Amino acid sequence: MRKILVAGNWKMHGSKAMVRELLEGLLAGSAADGKADLVVFPSFPYLSLAESILSGSHIRFGGQNLNPHSQGAHTGETSGSMLKDMGCHYVLTGHSERRSIYGESDHDVALRFEAALQAKLHPVLCVGETLEEREQGLTEAVVGRQLDAVINHLGKDALRKAVIAYEPVWAIGTGVTASPQQAQDVHAFIRDKLRSLDDIIAGHLRILYGGSVKGSNAAELFAQSDIDGGLVGGASLTAEDFLAIYSAVS
Numbered sequence: 287m288r289k290i291l292v293a294g295n296w297k298m299h300g301s302k303a304m305v306r307e308l309l310e311g312l313l314a315g316s317a318a319d320g321k322a323d324l325v326v327f328p329s330f331p332y333l334s335l336a337e338s339i340l341s342g343s344h345i346r347f348g349g350q351n352l353n354p355h356s357q358g359a360h361t362g363e364t365s366g367s368m369l370k371d372m373g374c375h376y377v378l379t380g381h382s383e384r385r386s387i388y389g390e391s392d393h394d395v396a397l398r399f400e401a402a403l404q405a406k407l408h409p410v411l412c413v414g415e416t417l418e419e420r421e422q423g424l425t426e427a428v429v430g431r432q433l434d435a436v437i438n439h440l441g442k443d444a445l446r447k448a449v450i451a452y453e454p455v456w457a458i459g460t461g462v463t464a465s466p467q468q469a470q471d472v473h474a475f476i477r478d479k480l481r482s483l484d485d486i487i488a489g490h491l492r493i494l495y496g497g498s499v500k501g502s503n504a505a506e507l508f509a510q511s512d513i514d515g516g517l518v519g520g521a522s523l524t525a526e527d528f529l530a531i532y533s534a535v536s
């Protein structure tokens with residue numbers, strides 16, 4: 287049985303006051319024995335504050351990206367071991383904004399995924415097609431290729447500690463959500479693909495849906511058999527909105 291995971295990607299948003307208010311609100315409104323696990327991804331400057339507020343609690347946190355190298359002359363970059371040192375348990379890899387704005391290729395993402403595992407972090411591998419790719423019938427080809435980049439580089443066992451987030455690019459930050467059936471179809475494709483490699487890994491791996499998840503659509507999305515939670519952007523920025531999604535888990 288896979289426990290639902292509700293994860294908040296704060297992107298480049300926040301301030302000390304906002305982080306404190308949001309995390310205190312989440313702690314007050316959620317429980318260690320709740321039906322869902324909660325993870326937040328603050329910007330790097332706020333990881334220390336997140337650690338001080340969340341330390342010893344049931345809410346985990348992670349970095350939004352990491353450099354493939356473990357240390358060295360990489361001005362402006364952050365390594366997996368630094369994230370681990372700050373108390374992170376998770377790190378996002380291959381978010382579509384990293385791929386499209388910062389030019390991260392499938393191979394770059396695989397190297398980051400590898401660095402995450404080396405630092406003993408759980409990588410959250412984001413995959414998903416653009417609207418143009420969907421309209422051309424390429425959704426499975428694109429998602430399959432993004433998965434293969436990691437599997438071919440590291441082998442299937444690399445997925446044991448991972449989470450996958452299916453995030454159709456056309457649904458991120460647009461207010462347009464994939465229908466529960468559209469999302470379920472791609473999640474089932476991902477799980478079937480993994481099942482063909484390893485039944486046990488496929489059965490345990492959590493596959494999150496991301497793309498305009500809100501309190502009003504979360505329950506129906508999470509009720510799909512292969513949707514194991516959500517990666518949430520905009521609606522993770524206030525405790526009220528994020529807890530509405532957390533509360534939708536039945």
Ligand code: PEP
Binds near residue numbers: 458
């Ligand atoms: C995201 O950025 O991962 C995301 C899903 O954003 P939003 O929920 O705002 O669409």
